[in-house]
Amino acid sequence: MGDAAERWRERQTGRGIPDRVLRHAPADPWTHDPADFTPPAEPADTPSHRVARAIAERAAAWTCAGASVLDVGCGGGDAAFGAAWPEPSPVARVVGVDRQTDMLAVFTAAARARDLPHGTVHGTWPEAAADAGRHDVVVCHHVLHNVVDLPPFLAALTDAVRTRGGIGGVVVEMLTEHPLAWLDPLWARFHDVVRPPSATHDDAVAVLREQQGVDPEVLTWTRAARLPHDAAWVTRRLCLTADRVEEVAAALVDLPPRRTDAVTLTWSP
Numbered sequence: 293m294g295d296a297a298e299r300w301r302e303r304q305t306g307r308g309i310p311d312r313v314l315r316h317a318p319a320d321p322w323t324h325d326p327a328d329f330t331p332p333a334e335p336a337d338t339p340s341h342r343v344a345r346a347i348a349e350r351a352a353a354w355t356c357a358g359a360s361v362l363d364v365g366c367g368g369g370d371a372a373f374g375a376a377w378p379e380p381s382p383v384a385r386v387v388g389v390d391r392q393t394d395m396l397a398v399f400t401a402a403a404r405a406r407d408l409p410h411g412t413v414h415g416t417w418p419e420a421a422a423d424a425g426r427h428d429v430v431v432c433h434h435v436l437h438n439v440v441d442l443p444p445f446l447a448a449l450t451d452a453v454r455t456r457g458g459i460g461g462v463v464v465e466m467l468t469e470h471p472l473a474w475l476d477p478l479w480a481r482f483h484d485v486v487r488p489p490s491a492t493h494d495d496a497v498a499v500l501r502e503q504q505g506v507d508p509e510v511l512t513w514t515r516a517a518r519l520p521h522d523a524a525w526v527t528r529r530l531c532l533t534a535d536r537v538e539e540v541a542a543a544l545v546d547l548p549p550r551r552t553d554a555v556t557l558t559w560s561p
């Protein structure tokens with residue numbers, strides 16, 4: 293394993309929850325609630341959506357048959373539906389991959405509501421790649437910070453691109469640091485757990501360079517906060533029981549505001 297991949301692995305591993313804490317967690321602190329990922333009827337106008345849409349438009353023009361979009365770690369499909377919007381859409385089909393079936397149900401309902409041909413693959417990337425096929429656009433938003441072994445994950449994203457006319461590409465969106473890094477002071481305060489620095493988008497780019505010799509286009513921007521982060525939500529993330537909510541609410545007041553720097557990484561095979 294190269295230096296960049298090892299650095300990513302170390303930083304991600306360092307964000308694990310110690311057994312002594314996890315053992316007493318009243319609820320699973322990791323699983324995402326699908327209700328938080330229902331895509332808006334009108335997608336936000338973001339650099340990631342614009343870049344994916346532009347690739348889809350070029351692919352549709354090349355094939356005269358519409359583009360296909362693969363959404364890895366799709367949640368409710370915000371990334372895929374963002375590429376397909378507005379009408380008239382260059383996207384003829386979307387496929388969502390997720391390890392949570394309840395997320396795929398949200399993705400399917402959203403595709404049906406948009407009357408968009410769709411498919412789903414239930415599984416964990418990169419193992420699920422064999423069932424996902426190749427697509428003109430491969431989007432993957434807010435998943436990298438869930439991954440420890442990044443090289444095979446990124447390689448499978450690249451391999452999933454269909455390069456008709458040299459057009460296809462990958463669009464990754466991520467925050468500049470781990471999405472829960474803003475809670476690090478509360479891990480120290482409530483559990484005496486000192487977190488190492490978060491893996492960053494620069495670390496991910498370094499892995500891409502090291503493993504694939506790829507230099508992605510990097511766009512940095514500010515996004516609106518999406519996930520709820522009220523005291524009850526934070527209490528569950530911190531593996532604390534519900535009777536600690538008021539204590540957590542008081543501690544949240546002292547935290548600096550959550551960062552919303554986002555990054556769009558784009559590359560072609």
Ligand SMILES: C[S@@+](CC[C@H](N)C(=O)[O-])C[C@H]1O[C@@H](n2cnc3c(N)ncnc32)[C@H](O)[C@@H]1O
Nearest residue numbers: 365366367370390391392395416417433434438
């Ligand atoms: C933070 S959510 C982002 C959802 C969506 N991409 C978005 O931006 O709204 C991360 C999603 O990725 C899924 N996920 C995380 N790691 C995964 C993996 N290795 N393979 C498949 N799905 C994964 C989770 O189940 C979850 O639905």
